[in-house]
Amino acid sequence: MPRDTLAEVSDDALLVLYANGDPDAARRLTLRLAPRALAYAGRLLGDRAEAEDVVQDALLRLWRMAPNWRPGEAQVSTWLYRVVSNLCIDRKRAAMRRPASALADAPEVASGSPDAAAQMMQAQRMAALEEALQALPERQRQAVLLRHVEGLSNPEIAAILEVGVEAVESLTARGKRALAAALSGRRDALGYADEAEV
Helix, strand or coil, X not given: CCHHHHCCCCHHHHHHHHHCCCHHHHHHHHHHHHHHHHHHHHHHHCCHHHHHHHHHHHHHHHHHHHHHCCCCCCCHHHHHHHXXXXXXXXXXXXXXXXXXXXXXXXXXXXCCCCCHHHHHHHHHHHHHHHHHHHHCCXXXXXXXXXXXXXXXXXXXXXXXXXXXXXXXXXXXHHHHHHXXXXXXXXXXXXXXXXXXXX
């Protein structure tokens, strides 16, 4: 199939095309799905390299099951998010069973860009948010990330997490409240008090 027409083809159809031997379909589907799956895995794990491994594993599973895919039963992206979620949970459990290495605890080297103060403040804000996200229970973190970062609908999240829509709404609301509570005492330290006065 010509490359320009693949942009208009659904994820389901691309997966079927791949299963029938079309390598361009696999490339197009990977370009569509991998960036968002990588961002989601990165936020769940807090480690880019681990997230890359998870997404690679999830995509390999997708390619292996492609011949058995039944279009219309589920969205390909929903299936991929569910696999990524499960793989991230497995990695976190495995990490809890093994001791952390000293290299993983080493601070990152700061870049020498001209706007260092703003970059430092943004890094502190992102670190505070990441820390607060990591403190959430796993299901709340997944629901918050899928809803507010990935922009998925509650029914899509329900399919990924294999819970009802009401449970997604509850998980998201509790997660947002917990994040607000965790970050409320750090407003001044993160420079938000200054911005409110402007």
